[in-house]
Amino acid sequence: MAGGKSHPVSPLAPEGMPELPAIAGIEVGAVEAGVRYKGRTDLMMMRFAPGTVAAGVFTTSKCASAPVDWCRSILGKGGARALIVNSGNANAFTGKAGAAAAKTTAVAAAKLVGCKADAVFLASTGVIGEVLPAEKVTAALPRLATTLKPDRWAEAARAIMTTDTFPKAAVRKTDIDGKPVTIVGIAKGSGMIAPDMATMLSFVATDATLPADVLQALLAKAVDKSFNAITVDGDTSTSDTLLAFATGKGTTHKAVTKATDTHLRNFKAAFEDLLIELAQLVAKDGEGAQKFVTITVTGAQNQKAARKIALTIANSPLVKTAIAGADANWGRVVMAVGKAGEKADRDKLAIKLGGRLVAEKGAVHPKHDDAAATEHFKGNDVKIEVDVGVGTGSATVWTCDLTHGYIDINADYRS
Amino acid sequence: MAGGKSHPVSPLAPEGMPELPAIAGIEVGAVEAGVRYKGRTDLMMMRFAPGTVAAGVFTTSKCASAPVDWCRSILGKGGARALIVNSGNANAFTGKAGAAAAKTTAVAAAKLVGCKADAVFLASTGVIGEVLPAEKVTAALPRLATTLKPDRWAEAARAIMTTDTFPKAAVRKTDIDGKPVTIVGIAKGSGMIAPDMATMLSFVATDATLPADVLQALLAKAVDKSFNAITVDGDTSTSDTLLAFATGKGTTHKAVTKATDTHLRNFKAAFEDLLIELAQLVAKDGEGAQKFVTITVTGAQNQKAARKIALTIANSPLVKTAIAGADANWGRVVMAVGKAGEKADRDKLAIKLGGRLVAEKGAVHPKHDDAAATEHFKGNDVKIEVDVGVGTGSATVWTCDLTHGYIDINADYRS
Structure with a gap:
């Protein structure tokens, strides 16, 4: 099966490649x-x-x-x-x-x-x-x-x-x-x-x-x-x-x-x-990607800590499957922050989905609109922002969702 | 959807619970x-x-x-x-x-x-x-x-x-x-x-x-x-x-x-x-589990390093999907050892699947039998052993495969 099965072009692909000029030398x-x-x-x-x-x-x-x-x-x-x-x-x-x-x-x-x-x-x-x-x-x-x-x-x-x-x-x-x-x-x-x-x-x-x-x-x-x-x-x-x-x-x-x-x-x-x-x-173009996800962490102890927390959220199978299923399950974001191992103040934690505050001061926001958050997760450009309340370190990372396509691609028999 | 959808009993479940006696007090x-x-x-x-x-x-x-x-x-x-x-x-x-x-x-x-x-x-x-x-x-x-x-x-x-x-x-x-x-x-x-x-x-x-x-x-x-x-x-x-x-x-x-x-x-x-x-x-009883996986790492710098390597293999989505697909893709095990960040001697690395040596001294074993390894991965009790060649630390961890069932369970809409 040289070359592998071909899979459909990612729905997140750009229209085409830009014009690429010659570089002297x-x-x-x-x-x-x-x-x-x-x-x-x-x-x-x-x-x-x-x-x-x-x-x-x-x-x-x-x-x-x-x-x-x-x-x-x-x-x-x-x-x-x-x-x-x-x-x-x-x-x-x-x-x-x-x-x-x-x-x-x-x-x-x-x-x-x-x-x-x-x-x-x-x-x-x-x-x-x-x-x-x-x-x-x-x-x-x-x-x-x-x-x-x-x-x-x-x-x-x-x-x-x-x-x-x-x-x-x-x-x-x-x-x-x-x-x-x-x-x-x-x-x-x-x-x-x-x-x-x-x-x-x-x-x-x-x-x-x-x-x-x-x-x-x-x-x-x-x-x-x-x-x-x-x-x-x-x-x-x-x-x-x-x-x-x-x-x-x-x-x-x-x-x-x-x-x-x-x-x-x-x-x-x-x-x-x-x-x-x-x-x-x-x-x-991640395997099986249907959604592009931008995760921004602020308020971390330093930039390195912020990136570690952001990558932990980005790599969490539970967060990635929630995004795939358009389930604005911010509890999984809390879980991922908790497991990252970096300093975070649970009682100051704030989370935004698609720019809207869903949780702050360590609890759900009183005006949290679950329907609006779900609507945002149904789109293919998902934004998650987390402030962990301990410092000024910040970082942004990008990932994609975890879908059946990933399993299809990676659980294929080798021959 | 209180209580969630019910999912079929794991194929790895035991026959039943043992007799559980009273404990005084x-x-x-x-x-x-x-x-x-x-x-x-x-x-x-x-x-x-x-x-x-x-x-x-x-x-x-x-x-x-x-x-x-x-x-x-x-x-x-x-x-x-x-x-x-x-x-x-x-x-x-x-x-x-x-x-x-x-x-x-x-x-x-x-x-x-x-x-x-x-x-x-x-x-x-x-x-x-x-x-x-x-x-x-x-x-x-x-x-x-x-x-x-x-x-x-x-x-x-x-x-x-x-x-x-x-x-x-x-x-x-x-x-x-x-x-x-x-x-x-x-x-x-x-x-x-x-x-x-x-x-x-x-x-x-x-x-x-x-x-x-x-x-x-x-x-x-x-x-x-x-x-x-x-x-x-x-x-x-x-x-x-x-x-x-x-x-x-x-x-x-x-x-x-x-x-x-x-x-x-x-x-x-x-x-x-x-x-x-x-x-x-x-x-x-992991979500969507179809196979029980035992991963043993030996030859690590110490026990902690051995467990970190073993858990990195166990948590690798690429390893877990390979097991789900009965693909004895030991290259993904090498990848996981490499990313664990613990000391490992690439040129002494040895890997066994189902007790059979597939790689040693940093390269595929000359007598590696891909068909036998694939047969082992088709069963529901998969064993992976890795010696990383730098010390005497060892650890065993257990996990399950990553299947469409996991995505089904975790990408469900919340309501």
Whole structure:
């Protein structure tokens, strides 16, 4: 059942992909390498001009995949000259053979591009526990190189899909010190079907000229408010990878030396905004998702505590099924706050559903309108706000509901 | 929809309840008080002879219910003379009015029994966010007192059910220093239907003569291997309550002074064994459960780390749906180990499904038999063993699969 059953496109999908402009210094391409799937592209490449720098954030899993190990080992060593991503096989939990397959891929791509292997970034998504058939990848590479064009982002976004029901991309045009700068990003979500591994991959590129350490600092900060603020089922892939590349080609802005440079203000806002859009697209394509859910926690001890409480609410099966069933069961939100383990004052707790106060001071609000709350939960854009009454920490996270579709997708027989 | 829809009895339910003998010094009864449900008992009482001591373990929720607050405040103050438990209303997140309702109940029961209010233990399970209608409880108490008999355990077990599909009880006959001692326990599980709150309640009684601090020490230790080792969906109730009572009536064993007394050995084993049986019954009645799952983690840094890894596997929606779908997808077990955040050596990881090695040394086992593993997952008693290769810590937890039944039960409209 290579490629898995196909599932209907998420009702939360946007109308289509935005127009994705070329980024000076980057060419993109995709081919069918037959790693696992048939009749679709499954191998994507980006080629970067000399001078391109990279930044990366990876899974917190203690069982990270071979390509994650590879990227971690090369990050910060040299520049970035190529990115090779395959779908269909995650090359995770594959021991030394998996590490060798990753290296083989990087060496072959380096030869093709004319660079060192440690300038080739890798990502893999798909089945776990099977060594990546590197020979299929290396055999397809020369053909892949012929497909490279500056604006083939849409093809790239499609090639990295596993059980995503729509391709994901975003663009921002901004400026550094008044000079135009463009950022383009693509992502794949945590669509998962046996035997594929839920994985979030995202690749973002800009023509700005940024030192590698500045790009890394910007990425680390922005990921906190974007990809670290979404959840589908609380499960963490062995392969989650977010890479950013800055080519420094075709723009003439004032030099950047520190992440705190004031002339980076617009760029930082646009970069973070683009990552939030990509992250939200991933949540909107969660397995079986019918509703997009925004959870905001305020009044926590600090920002970290606020996010932990928000994620606990977002990951609670009881909250997620209540949303699926349009049951404005705020008692389950109380339960989730209680189990998060962070400081909360039960007797000051306040909850809003769809902007309306349903509970405050540790008890139901006297004017709570259950019918209005239920009506809000029947929509596909659900908002939950909780103030836990102990401090000023706040956080917003995004998730989706837990539906029969999730069970259908994930309880499928593997063959 | 008072009482919720009724769901079919779990396929994992035992044949029936065991014979439950009287415990000297305890009388038990149940009546229909009409707290929320109609046509069934919903109020349970135990009356204890003077001299009875109590021990308790409660939810870790930061939003604990009023009866949990009450029990915590009286534990260790005096003895135990009564226990009053209602179903249908959890009296949780009800502020000062909820605390007052709890106190009213305790005071009324104390009057009836002829003791101080701080010798009356309370538990409530059911809807959250509504104050317990104490007047319904106090009105029913005199009638309830007339139903008290030494052996009405089965009625008690039924009265505390919410959406449990079967009543849960266990018995152990053991000895202290050669003298016969009996332990009886009842429990209700985390059956949950909107708007009822998933809650685990369990009450255990023995005729042994035990100092309160010894009983507390035994309970705290045994809960670790029993109720703290089960999970249905990882959600924690505001109301979880486990109480143990020792009457010291009708037995003539040698005095106990410390939890480490060697003549307590048989009792300790029987007590822990009974709690494990009750905890397993709760897991077997998880919402929508079709399969009982035992997860054993070895080779962890310590016991706490082992349990965290085991619970992460047990709570992973991807693992639970794989089990529901009879998909022996051990890659999801790797994922769960990775996300647990505890030390694990990916390159030494070994996994057994149904006793058969499927992976070792960080890669699939060369003789892995996928068909045999799938066959094991098709049964209703699934065993997963993981060695994480870093130490000697081990733990076993029990859970159930995640099925369409769970969504059906929990995504129901509240009205």
